[in-house]
Amino acid sequence: MKAKKYFAAAAGAALAISLAACSGEGAGSEEESTTGATTGTESTESSAPSEGGLVGVAMPTQTSERWIADGDAVKAGLEEAGYEVDLQFANDDIPTQGQQVDQMITNGAEALIIAAIDGTALASQLDAAAAAGIPVISYDRLIRDSENVDFYVTFDNYQVGVQQATSLLVGLGVLDKDGNETGETGPFNVELFAGSPDDNNATFFWNGAIDTLQPYLDAGTLVVPSGQTDFEQAAILRWQQETAQKRMEDLLTGTYVGTDMTVDGVLSPYDGLSRGIITALQNNGYEGTVTDGFPAVSGQDAEIASVKLIADDVQFATIFKDTRKLAAQAITATEAYLEGTEPEANNTTDYDNGVKVVPSFLLESDIVYADNIESLLVDSGYWTAEEVASGVAE
Ligand code: BGC
Numbered sequence: 278m279k280a281k282k283y284f285a286a287a288a289g290a291a292l293a294i295s296l297a298a299c300s301g302e303g304a305g306s307e308e309e310s311t312t313g314a315t316t317g318t319e320s321t322e323s324s325a326p327s328e329g330g331l332v333g334v335a336m337p338t339q340t341s342e343r344w345i346a347d348g349d350a351v352k353a354g355l356e357e358a359g360y361e362v363d364l365q366f367a368n369d370d371i372p373t374q375g376q377q378v379d380q381m382i383t384n385g386a387e388a389l390i391i392a393a394i395d396g397t398a399l400a401s402q403l404d405a406a407a408a409a410g411i412p413v414i415s416y417d418r419l420i421r422d423s424e425n426v427d428f429y430v431t432f433d434n435y436q437v438g439v440q441q442a443t444s445l446l447v448g449l450g451v452l453d454k455d456g457n458e459t460g461e462t463g464p465f466n467v468e469l470f471a472g473s474p475d476d477n478n479a480t481f482f483w484n485g486a487i488d489t490l491q492p493y494l495d496a497g498t499l500v501v502p503s504g505q506t507d508f509e510q511a512a513i514l515r516w517q518q519e520t521a522q523k524r525m526e527d528l529l530t531g532t533y534v535g536t537d538m539t540v541d542g543v544l545s546p547y548d549g550l551s552r553g554i555i556t557a558l559q560n561n562g563y564e565g566t567v568t569d570g571f572p573a574v575s576g577q578d579a580e581i582a583s584v585k586l587i588a589d590d591v592q593f594a595t596i597f598k599d600t601r602k603l604a605a606q607a608i609t610a611t612e613a614y615l616e617g618t619e620p621e622a623n624n625t626t627d628y629d630n631g632v633k634v635v636p637s638f639l640l641e642s643d644i645v646y647a648d649n650i651e652s653l654l655v656d657s658g659y660w661t662a663e664e665v666a667s668g669v670a671e
Contacts, residue, residue, distance in 0.1 A: 438485020
């Protein structure tokens with residue numbers, strides 16, 4: 278048993294209240310975004326009663342809304358449940374994140390919730406955590422190459438990739454929104470992007486997407502004119518928008534410009550990359566809406582700028598992963614450990630971190646198209662109608 282302390286059952290009731298409170302909170306709640314963005318570090322002193330002890334929460338970056346929303350939701354929920362929270366963002370800098378986790382351990386954290394920048398870079402911190410009996414919950418991204426990861430909360434990442442590819446096929450008109458083939462056989466010119474190679478999720482997204490696209494590539498319905506079909510060629514280090522824009526520009530210059538070929542669609546695994554790709558396409562003369570022939574670009578995270586682009590029919594789709602549900606799951610797991618029990622897993626086979634299969638709790642995601650923005654994102658309180666209209670989080 279790793280938990281060092283046992284806590285009152287009242288924490289469970291407090292948690293229920295906190296989750297209800299969290300669920301009304303939008304993804305763009307940016308309380309932290311202005312305070313920590315410039316330094317990349319942020320300590321959060323809790324005013325809530327801290328009889329539950331200190332929990333360290335390490336998030337990768339504030340450059341993407343989702344991680345701000347994740348951090349906010351985890352912090353709020355834990356504080357409601359009576360814990361003190363040390364929330365840190367690391368500006369996507371690996372040494373910074375290592376130092377932050379070291380500091381949490383030094384400060385006496387009773388549990389750690391970590392969304393790693395580089396899934397392989399935290400081994401020494403995890404050894405120290407294990408030595409101190411601190412349970413470690415890997416948040417959204419699997420921490421690799423360490424025995425000392427106790428639990429993993431995430432979405433079904435392979436399925437996210439399937440959904441990304443499905444949305445691309447819908448955008449091209451090969452599938453309808455129910456997933457049925459329309460009989461459309463193209464051929465369509467597509468280019469493929471993958472996420473950061475040091476993020477374990479990137480391979481899951483890619484595998485789900487490629488398994489879905491492969492029959493259409495084999496049949497010639499889809500063609501990749503650049504020939505860049507390997508993960509290594511498609512990967513974008515640290516999920517950087519500018520890198521994706523540059524790669525798309527290079528693909529256009531190297532393969533399309535000066536020919537009569539045009540791009541029909543792009544597999545993109547994250548909204549930030551999607552916006553870089555869209556900018557590159559627009560800079561190269563592609564214009565208008567998807568309905569008018571602008572290439573169909575997929576995405577992930579339902580970032581507000583992309584949701585507006587989808588509403589405007591410029592980006593075709595994104596994948597909605599409700600960070601409030603993920604935060605709630607992380608809190609449930611943390612409480613289980615700190616109450617001396619094991620959290621409930623719903624997957625004990627798929628997430629091998631190189632040393633062991635980490636018991637996992639997987640959540641489901643949804644494809645967002647223009648016509649279900651309201652039902653998925655607005656009605657659930659994730660974004661307001663005003664935010665969708667402006668493309669800016671309030
Ligand atoms: C997350 C995605 C996110 C990406 C870039 C991945 O690990 O699962 O939701 O788009 O990182 O931040």
